Amino acid sequence: MKAVLLLLLLLLTEASCRSHSSWCELGCDCRGDLKFTICSRGLFTQLPSRVPPYTELLDLSDNLISVIPERSFDKNRKLRVLLLQNNNISVVQHGGFSQLEFLQKLDLRWNRISVLTEGFSVGLSFLRELQLAHNRLRHLDSRSFLHLDALQRLNLSANSISSIQVRAFAPMSSLRQLHLQDNRLTSLRSGVFSMLRSLEVLNLAANQISDMEMGVFKPLTSMSLLNLADNNMTTVYFKTFLSIHTYSTHILLEENPWNCDCDLQRVFRKLRSIQRLFLDDYYNLTCQEPPVLRDYRLMDVDSELCLAETVTVLIITFTVVTTVLAAMLMGERKRKKKKRSTHWTQQGEHSEESDY
Numbered sequence: 001m002k003a004v005l006l007l008l009l010l011l012l013t014e015a016s017c018r019s020h021s022s023w024c025e026l027g028c029d030c031r032g033d034l035k036f037t038i039c040s041r042g043l044f045t046q047l048p049s050r051v052p053p054y055t056e057l058l059d060l061s062d063n064l065i066s067v068i069p070e071r072s073f074d075k076n077r078k079l080r081v082l083l084l085q086n087n088n089i090s091v092v093q094h095g096g097f098s099q100l101e102f103l104q105k106l107d108l109r110w111n112r113i114s115v116l117t118e119g120f121s122v123g124l125s126f127l128r129e130l131q132l133a134h135n136r137l138r139h140l141d142s143r144s145f146l147h148l149d150a151l152q153r154l155n156l157s158a159n160s161i162s163s164i165q166v167r168a169f170a171p172m173s174s175l176r177q178l179h180l181q182d183n184r185l186t187s188l189r190s191g192v193f194s195m196l197r198s199l200e201v202l203n204l205a206a207n208q209i210s211d212m213e214m215g216v217f218k219p220l221t222s223m224s225l226l227n228l229a230d231n232n233m234t235t236v237y238f239k240t241f242l243s244i245h246t247y248s249t250h251i252l253l254e255e256n257p258w259n260c261d262c263d264l265q266r267v268f269r270k271l272r273s274i275q276r277l278f279l280d281d282y283y284n285l286t287c288q289e290p291p292v293l294r295d296y297r298l299m300d301v302d303s304e305l306c307l308a309e310t311v312t313v314l315i316i317t318f319t320v321v322t323t324v325l326a327a328m329l330m331g332e333r334k335r336k337k338k339k340r341s342t343h344w345t346q347q348g349e350h351s352e353e354s355d356y
């Protein structure tokens with residue numbers, strides 16, 4: 001009896017072992033106890049076909065995968081974390097990530113993705129974090145993030161993004177962090193950040209932004225940090241920041257080529273008086289223009305910027321007042337003269353009348 005049991009046990013373990021090995025691709029480490037499957041640095045040029053169905057974390061980083069075919073993860077619907085950074089991915093076929101309704105984090109950093117088609121996000125409605133830094137994206141449009149309803153963190157830094165269509169981010173109403181630093185943006189149109197009511201962090205540093213439409217930040221009613229450092233701004237409109245209706249927002253503006261004139265000084269004086277806005281690096285802002293002020297800190301010259309203008313205004317006012325006064329005096333004198341002459345004529349007429 002005992003022997004039979006033992007044999008049965010042996011057979012069972014062997015069977016489970018065999019099934020285990022048949023479900024674990026060579027080059028991967030399958031940890032059923034932790035629900036991990038680690039296939040990083042495995043020289044894979046395509047997705048491994050045998051990933052255990054229990055897998056919740058799949059690490060495929062540091063391989064040579066270049067295509068994500070349609071419905072690639074059909075047999076791995078329990079995935080929560082999918083790591084694909086440092087591959088050679090340029091193509092994600094329509095629905096490549098479909099069926100992944102438990103997936104929370106997708107890491108695609110350091111690949112060669114140049115477009116986000118509608119099919120990219122199909123089935124990613126529960127994704128919370130998407131890392132796309134260091135790819136080749138150039139343009140974002142209204143289809144790029146269509147199905148990412150639950151996304152909270154999106155990192156698009158270090159791409160080549162130069163244009164963003166109005167409402168491109170609109171499907172992601174839960175988004176809390178948007179990292180767009182180190183791209184090629186030159187202007188921000190009103191409407192590009194529409195619907196981002198939950199956005200707390202907007203990082204736009206290290207672009208070439210010189211032009212922002214006045215209402216562009218208005219929809220961002222939860223924004224607590226706006227980073228615009230290291231851009232190409234020479235000046236800024238007061239209303240652009242006044243329209244930020246938040247409880248409190250920190251704004252970073254250093255490393256821009258500020259044109260330190262009286263207008264700029266006025267804008268900053270008004271901005272600094274708004275209680276809910278914090279210009280954290282105001283003391284670090286330096287002038288690029290005019291040439292005599294290059295590399296001076298705005299803070300050190302700001303009391304003088306309007307001085308020249310004030311003097312000019314005073315001179316103009318003085319000139320105008322003097323001219324007007326002179327004109328009035330002349331007018332008055334002429335009037336008196338005329339009055340006197342008519343008086344005399346009338347007197348003459350009278351005397352003529354009296355002659356009769």
Ligand SMILES: *[C@@H]1O[C@H](CO)[C@@H](O)[C@H](O)[C@H]1NC(C)=O
Pocket residue numbers: 064066088090112
């Ligand atoms: C990466 O993908 C490109 C095509 O997108 C291909 O030309 C290149 O050979 C691939 N590199 C490697 C190392 O597989």
Ligand SMILES: *[C@@H]1O[C@H](CO)[C@@H](O)[C@H](O)[C@H]1NC(C)=O
Pocket residue numbers: 109133134155156157158177179
């Ligand atoms: C976004 O990606 C860049 C580049 O990899 C990285 O430096 C930065 O820390 C990331 N930020 C977040 C919040 O993930």
Ligand SMILES: *[C@@H]1O[C@H](CO)[C@@H](O)[C@H](O)[C@H]1NC(C)=O
Pocket residue numbers: 186208210232234
């Ligand atoms: C910065 O803006 C100026 C105009 O304000 C433009 O002439 C220049 O080309 C811009 N530089 C970059 C790097 O975009």
Ligand SMILES: *[C@@H]1O[C@H](CO)[C@@H](O)[C@H](O)[C@H]1NC(C)=O
Pocket residue numbers: 254280281282284
């Ligand atoms: C101002 O610049 C200095 C030196 O570059 C830096 O250490 C400091 O953190 C900056 N301050 C702010 C508020 O950014």
